[in-house]
Amino acid sequence: MHAKYSSTKDMLDDDGDTTISLHSRASTTTRRPGPEHTEHQAPSSVWRPLTLTVLTLCLVLLIGLAALGILFFQFYQLSITQQDSISQKEERLGNLSQQLQSLEAQNRKLAATLQRMAENLCRELYNKTGEHRCSPCPGKWKWRGDKCYQFYKESRSWQGCEYFCIAENSTMLKINTQEVLEFAMPQSYSEFFYSYWTGLSRNSSGKDWLWMDGTHYSSELFDIVIDFTSIRSRDCVTILNGKAFSKDCRELRRCACERTAAAVRPEWLY
Missing domain, CATH: 1.20.5 (Single alpha-helices involved in coiled-coils or other helix-helix interfaces)
Structure with a gap:
C-alpha cells in the first residue's frame, strides 16, 4: 500500500511538473510578443505624428x-x-x-x-x-423789321443785279408781307423813272411768278402791270412809283438788295 501511494504521488508530481511546465510556457508566451503583435504596434507609432500634423x-x-x-x-x-x-x-x-x-x-x-x-x-x-x-445793319443800309435793305443807283440787267446782291452778301428784294410792301414801294418813287429790279420772275410767259427762294407771288399784296402790246419777253418784275411792272430781264434797272439784320447789341445804345 505504501508503494501504491508512492506511485500515485509520483504521478501527481509528474502532473504537477507538467502543469508547471505548461504554465511556464504560457507565461513565456505572454511575455514574449510574437511577430503579429509587433506588426500591430508599428502603424500606430507612424500615424500618430501624421495625425497631429x-x-x-x-x-x-x-x-x-x-x-x-x-x-x-x-x-x-x-x-x-x-x-x-x-x-x-x-x-x-x-x-x-x-x-x-x-x-x-x-x-x-x-x-x-x-x-x-x-x-x-x-x-x-x-x-x-x-x-x-x-x-444792326451795315452803313447806309435801311433797317426795317428783321431785314436790312439797300437801293443802289447803279443800273444792271436782272441777272446782273442778282450777282451784284450776292457779292454784297445779300439777295434781291422780296416783297412778301404788307410791312415790306409799305416800306419798299415808297423807295421806288423817282423823278427820272428809275425803277428797281425785284427778285420776282418767271421762266416764260404763262408760268407762275416765283421769288428767288422758290416761294410763290401773292396777288393779294400787289398787282403786276403787264404790257401785252410789247413783243419782248416780260419775265422779270420791277417797281416804280409804287407799282410793279413786268419787264424784259435784259433791260438795265437799278438793284434793290436785302439781307438779314444782325442782333442789336445793348452796348451800342450808349
Missing part, C-alpha cells in the same frame, strides 16, 4: 479662413459705406445739375428779355433820327 494644418486653415472672413466683412462694410457716400454725392450732383439747368434757363430768359428791350429802344432811336450807331 494634419490637425495642426486644419487648425491653421481654420484660423486663416476666420481671418479672411473678418477681412471680407470689413471690406464689405467699407464698400457699403463707400456706395452710400457715392450715392449721396451723385444725389447732390444731380441736384446741382438741376439747379444749374434752372439758372441757365433763367439766364436765357433774361438775355432774351434784355435783347427785346435793347431792340425796341434801338428802333425808337433809329426811327427818330433815321440812323443810329445801334442799328
Whole structure:
C-alpha cells in the first residue's frame, strides 16, 4: 500500500511538473510578443505624428479662413459705406445739375428779355433820327423789321443785279408781307423813272411768278402791270412809283438788295 501511494504521488508530481511546465510556457508566451503583435504596434507609432500634423494644418486653415472672413466683412462694410457716400454725392450732383439747368434757363430768359428791350429802344432811336450807331445793319443800309435793305443807283440787267446782291452778301428784294410792301414801294418813287429790279420772275410767259427762294407771288399784296402790246419777253418784275411792272430781264434797272439784320447789341445804345 505504501508503494501504491508512492506511485500515485509520483504521478501527481509528474502532473504537477507538467502543469508547471505548461504554465511556464504560457507565461513565456505572454511575455514574449510574437511577430503579429509587433506588426500591430508599428502603424500606430507612424500615424500618430501624421495625425497631429494634419490637425495642426486644419487648425491653421481654420484660423486663416476666420481671418479672411473678418477681412471680407470689413471690406464689405467699407464698400457699403463707400456706395452710400457715392450715392449721396451723385444725389447732390444731380441736384446741382438741376439747379444749374434752372439758372441757365433763367439766364436765357433774361438775355432774351434784355435783347427785346435793347431792340425796341434801338428802333425808337433809329426811327427818330433815321440812323443810329445801334442799328444792326451795315452803313447806309435801311433797317426795317428783321431785314436790312439797300437801293443802289447803279443800273444792271436782272441777272446782273442778282450777282451784284450776292457779292454784297445779300439777295434781291422780296416783297412778301404788307410791312415790306409799305416800306419798299415808297423807295421806288423817282423823278427820272428809275425803277428797281425785284427778285420776282418767271421762266416764260404763262408760268407762275416765283421769288428767288422758290416761294410763290401773292396777288393779294400787289398787282403786276403787264404790257401785252410789247413783243419782248416780260419775265422779270420791277417797281416804280409804287407799282410793279413786268419787264424784259435784259433791260438795265437799278438793284434793290436785302439781307438779314444782325442782333442789336445793348452796348451800342450808349
